[in-house]
Amino acid sequence: AQSVTQLGSHVSVSEGALVLLRCNYSSSVPPYLFWYVQYPNQGLQLLLKYTSAATLVKGINGFEAEFKKSETSFHLTKPSAHMSDAAEYFCAVTFQTGANNLFFGTGTRLTVIP
């Protein structure tokens, strides 16, 4: 089955600390992977995406993610958390064959402690 798993529904970090949000996928066909961020009462905004080019992907707001096929992972990182990073983050996947829609993880709520 094709799916996305986000470990940790809630993550808290101190301002200035490393942010690490985990995402693992399960797929029998090559994936395209995305990270979206959702601020309160807003829609989803794309942070970054992996589309089978470079495995290290840089996105907006200083976030980056690395596609590791051997680990079936696409973890999101940011070296130094900012208060404005507090939001909910969703990992999503679509596939090079089959359905066109995104399959989402259950989301990780990031809290940044001043």
Add this chain to the structure above:
Amino acid sequence: GAGVSQSPSNKVTEKGKDVELRCDPISGHTALYWYRQSLGQGLEFLIYFQGNSAPDKSGLPSDRFSAERTGGSVSTLTIQRTQQEDSAVYLCASSSRLARNNEQFFGPGTRLTVL
């Protein structure tokens, strides 16, 4: 330019009533998606439109749900005989091409509450 817009932003209805939710995609985007975001189920795909092709309805949870897209632009999601479990945020997204790795641009959603 304008992003994806959805209306209404909030909708409260009584159990058993029908509701219509509207989505205006980004101009020129040929692909349009509906998703549902609820506490118990997370983000779920509902339906997908691509140009004039038949929609992919594989995510619709029951036959009370339907959607149409007129003129390849505006889409309406209709829920008939609403139930309390239909309470959720309904998100619409559009994308510029069929390419699967294209970004989907999301609207702000319609929060539906069924009393």
